[in-house]
Amino acid sequence: MAHRAEHDTLPIDAAYGPVRENVGQVLAALSRGGREGALRRLAFVGSEHGVGTTTLATCVALALVRDIGEQVTLLEGNWSSPAMASYLGLSPTPGLTTVLAGEATLEEAVRETAVTGLRVLTAGQQRSSTWVIEREKVRKAIREGLAQRDFAIADIPPPLFCPEALSMLEHVDATVLVLRAGSTSRAQAAAATRMLEGAGRPILGTILNRFRPDRFFAAKGRSGLTS
DSSP: OOOOOOOOOOTTHHHHHHHHHTOHHHHHHHHHHHHTTSOOEEEEEESSTTSSHHHHHHHHHHHHHHTTOOOEEEEEOOTTSOOHHHHTTOOSOSSHHHHHTTSSOHHHHSEEOSSTTEEEEOOOSOOOTTOOOOHHHHHHHHHHHHTSSSEEEEEEOOTTTOTTHHHHGGGOSEEEEEEETTTOOHHHHHHHHHHHHHTTOOEEEEEEETOOHHHHHHHHHHTTOOO
16 A cells, blocks of 8 residues: 655645544445446546546545555546636636647646645636537547546536537446535436446435534424424
8 A cells, every 4th residue: 555645735735624524434435436436437427517526536536645655646627617726726728628629738737746656637717518629539538548547536516417428427437426416407307317327437426515413303393393
C-alpha cells in the first residue's frame, strides 16, 4: 500500500469534512473491491447538473489517498460546468478539452496536486454541453486517463443532458448515481437509473445530496403525516 499522504490544505477542504463522514460505505466498497481487483474505476454521475457530483468525486478521491494511502487519478468529464481545478487550487488548463482539441497531450494534461498520491485530469476550458467532438477521441482520452493509476475516480456529466456521458462510462467498473434533495424529481431519477443500467455498468449506490432530515421530518409534521 502506498504511503499515506499528508493533509495538504486545499480550497475544497471546507466541504471535505462533512462529505467524508457520509461516504464511508463508498470508501469501504472501493477498498474491498480494489483488493479483489474488481472495483478500481468508479464514476459519479448526476441525474442533472448542479447535484454535487464534482464535490463528491473529489472528496472520495481525497479520502482514498489521505485515509487509505492509495494512488488515485481524478478525472473531470463535465466540461460544461468545470469546477475541479478551483477545488484543488489549480489553473483550469491544460485539461480534457485541451487534449480533445489537440492542444496538449494527455501526459501534459494529467497533473500532480498538492496532495501526494493524487493526480488530476480537469475538464479544462469550459465548453457547451452540446460541444461537437469526435466520440472516439473522447473514448480514448477517458480510457487512457483512467488507466493512469491503480484507482481512478471520474466525475461524469448527467447522461440526460450530455450526449457524450454514456461513452465515458465504457471504461469504469461501477457508478454512483447522485441526486439532489428538493431538486431531482422521481422521473429524472428513474430516467437516469435506466440510462446507467442500459450502459451495462453496475450502480454501486445512490447518494441523495443536500438531504436535511430535520427539514424533512418537520415538513411531515406540518402536513399532519405520520411515519
